[in-house]
Amino acid sequence: MDVTPTTDATAVPGTSAASASAIRLDGIRKQYPDGTVAVNELSLEVGAGELVVLIGPSGCGKSTVLRMINRLIEPTSGRILLDDEDITRADPVRLRRRIGYVIQNVGLFPHQTISANVGTVPRLLGWSRDRIRNRTAELLDLVGLDPGQFGRRYPHELSGGQRQRVGVARALAADPVVLLMDEPFSAVDPIVRTRLQEEFLRLQAEVRKTIVLVTHDLDEAVRLGDRIAVLSQGGRLEQYAPPATLLGEPATPFVREFVGADRGIRRLAVTPVTRELLAPLPANGTGTDLPTVPLGASLYDALAGLLTAAADRALVLDGDRPVGVLTRHRVLDLDVSSAVPNPGGGPTGSVLHQIVDEGRPQ
Numbered sequence: 001m002d003v004t005p006t007t008d009a010t011a012v013p014g015t016s017a018a019s020a021s022a023i024r025l026d027g028i029r030k031q032y033p034d035g036t037v038a039v040n041e042l043s044l045e046v047g048a049g050e051l052v053v054l055i056g057p058s059g060c061g062k063s064t065v066l067r068m069i070n071r072l073i074e075p076t077s078g079r080i081l082l083d084d085e086d087i088t089r090a091d092p093v094r095l096r097r098r099i100g101y102v103i104q105n106v107g108l109f110p111h112q113t114i115s116a117n118v119g120t121v122p123r124l125l126g127w128s129r130d131r132i133r134n135r136t137a138e139l140l141d142l143v144g145l146d147p148g149q150f151g152r153r154y155p156h157e158l159s160g161g162q163r164q165r166v167g168v169a170r171a172l173a174a175d176p177v178v179l180l181m182d183e184p185f186s187a188v189d190p191i192v193r194t195r196l197q198e199e200f201l202r203l204q205a206e207v208r209k210t211i212v213l214v215t216h217d218l219d220e221a222v223r224l225g226d227r228i229a230v231l232s233q234g235g236r237l238e239q240y241a242p243p244a245t246l247l248g249e250p251a252t253p254f255v256r257e258f259v260g261a262d263r264g265i266r267r268l269a270v271t272p273v274t275r276e277l278l279a280p281l282p283a284n285g286t287g288t289d290l291p292t293v294p295l296g297a298s299l300y301d302a303l304a305g306l307l308t309a310a311a312d313r314a315l316v317l318d319g320d321r322p323v324g325v326l327t328r329h330r331v332l333d334l335d336v337s338s339a340v341p342n343p344g345g346g347p348t349g350s351v352l353h354q355i356v357d358e359g360r361p362q
């Protein structure tokens, strides 16, 4: 993706860290008129520039929380703050111009070109035509779509993945302080989805928006989230933690069950190979036939490399320099030793051992 960082946010606003706001949910509650309590007394803080994922079973109130932040749904009680500003009573229309919103299936206007779709909010804000044109081209570039090629097309002339990228570009158009994303990648097939997630992570590294993203997909949550909030019915916050903590130390039986049988494997995907895990290098001249793993790679990738090579040990490289040896058992034992007490009979590292040992070429 051709990414051009913007340093002067007043010239072409849009991609500066300064344009992200912290969010604080302070005891928010939503009771619908029929008596359903969708969210009960939820408090949550999201740092400026942080990507937080809300996850939980269907009907636990994820979308309600998201839509309370941009006031598409009015909280019954509680407060929502952007930085230190209480927005619970702010004008919702003006508020929504500061908050980008990306939904499943994007919701592009079918009879408008891609450029016109991306320029929707800037037009509402009364920007000049030149400024809108420049901004639209910049945003399309940023999400990996050539403005010359795609700007004049209509939504039906794009693939699902391309439309999803346009949705992200449109949400970023007026340099929102917050981006809300409700199942943004779920309408595309798994391969496109993974690619969009990777592109999105690169984009976020560039724009550093404060993002709250709702998903059903734990892998997506683990891949994208700086922190993950697990909700159970009634918008109850079960745990709010970085992915590795959530997988390694589920705080409640609900979370343990929710993160499921393969949490050991998922956890490996978010844990890097560090020097502390390494055995000393083999004696001079030996070990050159071992598979190699870069320092900092995920333990999951390291283990996959070991299994592919049918090897018990890999040489770990810092750049070109070998710095130690990672053994298969070290990876698996690490998972065992860090597993939480497991009275519910859920997964432990020993399950990992079993999966790996049974799946391994003899």
Ligand SMILES: Nc1ncnc2c1ncn2[C@@H]1O[C@H](COP(=O)(O)OP(=O)(O)OP(=O)(O)O)[C@@H](O)[C@H]1O
Binding pocket: 032, 033, 034, 036, 037, 038, 056, 057, 058, 059, 060, 061, 062, 063, 064, 065, 216
């Ligand atoms: N307008 C409404 N009136 C009454 N109840 C509602 C209304 N909208 C949502 N609910 C209920 O509030 C609860 C939370 O809904 P919400 O859409 O926030 O859940 P969710 O976690 O986003 O679900 P999903 O993952 O299935 O999209 C559900 O029990 C739902 O039935």
